[in-house]
Amino acid sequence: MNSSQQIEALRKELREHNHMYYVLDQPSITDYEFDQKLKELEALEERHPEFFDPNSPTQRVGGAITKNFETVKHDYRMYSLDNSYSKEDLQDWEKRIKKNIDGDVEYTCELKYDGASISLTYENGTLLRAVTRGDGFQGDDVTNNVKTIPSVPLILQGDYPDRFDIRGEIVLPLQGFVAMNKVRLEAGEEPYANPRNTASGSLKLQDSAEVAKRPLVCLLYNITGNQLNLNSQFEALEKARSWGFNVPDVAQKCANIDEVLAFVAYWDIHRHDLPYETDGVVIKVNSLRQQEELGFTAKAPRWAMAYKFKAEQEETLLEKITYQVGRTGAITPVANLSPVQLAGTTVKRASLHNADQIEKLDIREDDTVFVEKGGEIIPKVIGVNFEKRPQDSIPTQYIEECPECSTTLIRKEGEAQHYCPNAEGCPPQIIGRIQHFISRKAMDIEGLGGETVALLVKEGLIEDYADLYELRVDDLLPLERMAQKSAENLVEGVEASKQIPFERVLFALGIRYVGETVAKKLAKHFKNMDAIAEADFDMLVSVDEIGDKIAESVLDFFRQEKNQELVQRLKAKGLQLSLSEEELENQSDTLAGMSIVISGVFETISRNDLKKLIEQHGGKVSSSISSKTAYLVAGNNMGPSKRTKAESNGVKIISEKSFLFMLE
Numbered sequence: 001m002n003s004s005q006q007i008e009a010l011r012k013e014l015r016e017h018n019h020m021y022y023v024l025d026q027p028s029i030t031d032y033e034f035d036q037k038l039k040e041l042e043a044l045e046e047r048h049p050e051f052f053d054p055n056s057p058t059q060r061v062g063g064a065i066t067k068n069f070e071t072v073k074h075d076y077r078m079y080s081l082d083n084s085y086s087k088e089d090l091q092d093w094e095k096r097i098k099k100n101i102d103g104d105v106e107y108t109c110e111l112k113y114d115g116a117s118i119s120l121t122y123e124n125g126t127l128l129r130a131v132t133r134g135d136g137f138q139g140d141d142v143t144n145n146v147k148t149i150p151s152v153p154l155i156l157q158g159d160y161p162d163r164f165d166i167r168g169e170i171v172l173p174l175q176g177f178v179a180m181n182k183v184r185l186e187a188g189e190e191p192y193a194n195p196r197n198t199a200s201g202s203l204k205l206q207d208s209a210e211v212a213k214r215p216l217v218c219l220l221y222n223i224t225g226n227q228l229n230l231n232s233q234f235e236a237l238e239k240a241r242s243w244g245f246n247v248p249d250v251a252q253k254c255a256n257i258d259e260v261l262a263f264v265a266y267w268d269i270h271r272h273d274l275p276y277e278t279d280g281v282v283i284k285v286n287s288l289r290q291q292e293e294l295g296f297t298a299k300a301p302r303w304a305m306a307y308k309f310k311a312e313q314e315e316t317l318l319e320k321i322t323y324q325v326g327r328t329g330a331i332t333p334v335a336n337l338s339p340v341q342l343a344g345t346t347v348k349r350a351s352l353h354n355a356d357q358i359e360k361l362d363i364r365e366d367d368t369v370f371v372e373k374g375g376e377i378i379p380k381v382i383g384v385n386f387e388k389r390p391q392d393s394i395p396t397q398y399i400e401e402c403p404e405c406s407t408t409l410i411r412k413e414g415e416a417q418h419y420c421p422n423a424e425g426c427p428p429q430i431i432g433r434i435q436h437f438i439s440r441k442a443m444d445i446e447g448l449g450g451e452t453v454a455l456l457v458k459e460g461l462i463e464d465y466a467d468l469y470e471l472r473v474d475d476l477l478p479l480e481r482m483a484q485k486s487a488e489n490l491v492e493g494v495e496a497s498k499q500i501p502f503e504r505v506l507f508a509l510g511i512r513y514v515g516e517t518v519a520k521k522l523a524k525h526f527k528n529m530d531a532i533a534e535a536d537f538d539m540l541v542s543v544d545e546i547g548d549k550i551a552e553s554v555l556d557f558f559r560q561e562k563n564q565e566l567v568q569r570l571k572a573k574g575l576q577l578s579l580s581e582e583e584l585e586n587q588s589d590t591l592a593g594m595s596i597v598i599s600g601v602f603e604t605i606s607r608n609d610l611k612k613l614i615e616q617h618g619g620k621v622s623s624s625i626s627s628k629t630a631y632l633v634a635g636n637n638m639g640p641s642k643r644t645k646a647e648s649n650g651v652k653i654i655s656e657k658s659f660l661f662m663l664e
């Protein structure tokens, strides 16, 4: 390959990675690998200025705008940051600065929050709009989604300027991320890969009510605008804090690069104590006058530099590969490791994901492997140190039979995971289903825990969740550590669960892909269990947000006689298998199939209640106007652009009062 071809090939490859990272939120290589390739391209382009291209990934911010939101041009461009991974890089940067600036240079060090960039515009102290970085020139208007984030002030306090942009990062704290993944795993869904991509994906959801459920946080770090009367970055941070923004107070002023390095060294260790992920430190020239003198390159400010932490990685021995069976029968291979210290915790086990992953990385027992810990629940093995592979090493044979019940495993076309099909006889599946049934978000049975369920199954007292409703105190007393009182509590807890509303019973059944939200949607639409059991494919996919995969899974569940029987037994025991009178009363089909946008401030009803009301009447709340929008419900102070857009798309604009009247 000649240089020109090499450059083109790299550009093409990096564009593809940008697309996967920014648009699909599903990167296929690590950030470090991406940065190395970008640096390679930079070096090549520098040697061959004749091939300069303003559209090269080295010259442009990597993001893109989507078609799902209104596109908004930024008043002030949004830039990326240059990266460095070493002390030498930082020293070179300082030299470049000193060449252009006379006198002393002071720095502000901040943490580099790992989430999605956002620009908030405020006018007269109220939030006007929130726009993603996009390609740096224009982005997606995600105002409705961002308004659901509690740390974004809708109204400011203090001496704020008339109009300004404030930039920040929307992140998903680790605790919230882990909780979200727990729910997904419980529903038999693939977990989200990491907090950054989940935060970014959340902003792009069409349903703001879904966004509101995600525990997002908005951290701010930059004020941009005209005549702001600010002198330094550090001062800007303090001001923003005083106006009501969430500005982390870790920022520190540094007099030179050595002080900067001390800040980096401190946070390289203490970052693990933070509630959210950070992937480095951002160093900025503190004086805004000096920043102005330094200006920007095509892609990034010359006055700022990101210093990226290396992902925490350790080498350790993979002693044994074992296999776990989940409640849906999914098999997960697990690496059992010689204990190793990683990111402040001792790691003994790591996920190997699936057979393909093991084959791709050629992972074997007795290998020395690299283990990395990101935001995942458990760490993962990312590669093998082949130099340390023993001579007599043999390739891993993925198991063919279930480790718990010896049934031959199956793998459906297009799926990465192997499954044990013996749903009825495989102990971890039986126990897992009942544990899911009693869990807090499902039937929430007081006095009964996961371990007791396992014991009840082992002792032959129950075989499925309907059996729980047959248990009597006398059956339980012979069990180990089961006193009269706990036995009574258990039976009472089971009895009380008969009042749990229909949608949660539906979730509790443990139908694959039917998580909490999907269960709610199905319950609301079909109103009772029989209707769901009798629905065909077309009826199922006609429900908002129910896709092919979920529909197939529901059909599959009710096709099995055993499941039909289970449901009949639950019905006979008096569980809630339909919506209550009260829930039914508040429902109508007035807005069935309609997409509705709400905008502005409402007088007699809160935004959230209005959204709920629309959903109760069969409508769908959408954040952007298109020709498919049925109504734009206009509150006070609705933006003029919304009105124009509605008018040009022939969308009916309706007042709060008329709309509520229509639903009476």
Ligand SMILES: NC(=O)c1ccc[n+]([C@@H]2O[C@H](COP(=O)([O-])OP(=O)(O)OC[C@H]3O[C@@H](n4cnc5c(N)ncnc54)[C@H](O)[C@@H]3O)[C@@H](O)[C@H]2O)c1
Binding pocket: 017, 018, 020, 021, 022, 027, 028, 029, 030, 031, 032, 034, 035, 061, 062, 079, 080, 081, 083, 110, 111, 112, 113, 114, 116, 117, 118, 133, 168, 169, 221, 282, 306
């Ligand atoms: N793995 C992949 O396939 C892939 C693909 C594309 C990009 N990437 C990663 O993304 C990076 C490029 O992304 P980028 O252009 O968003 O740059 P970046 O994430 O390296 O840095 C710029 C961004 O940092 C954020 N930031 C966080 N805290 C900040 C603070 N305190 N002050 C200022 N900014 C702060 C801002 O959103 C800013 O836009 C690459 O270096 C690479 O690591 C990875």
Ligand SMILES: [Zn+2]
Binding pocket: 325, 402, 403, 404, 405, 406, 407, 420, 421, 422, 426, 427
């Ligand atoms: Zn099995």
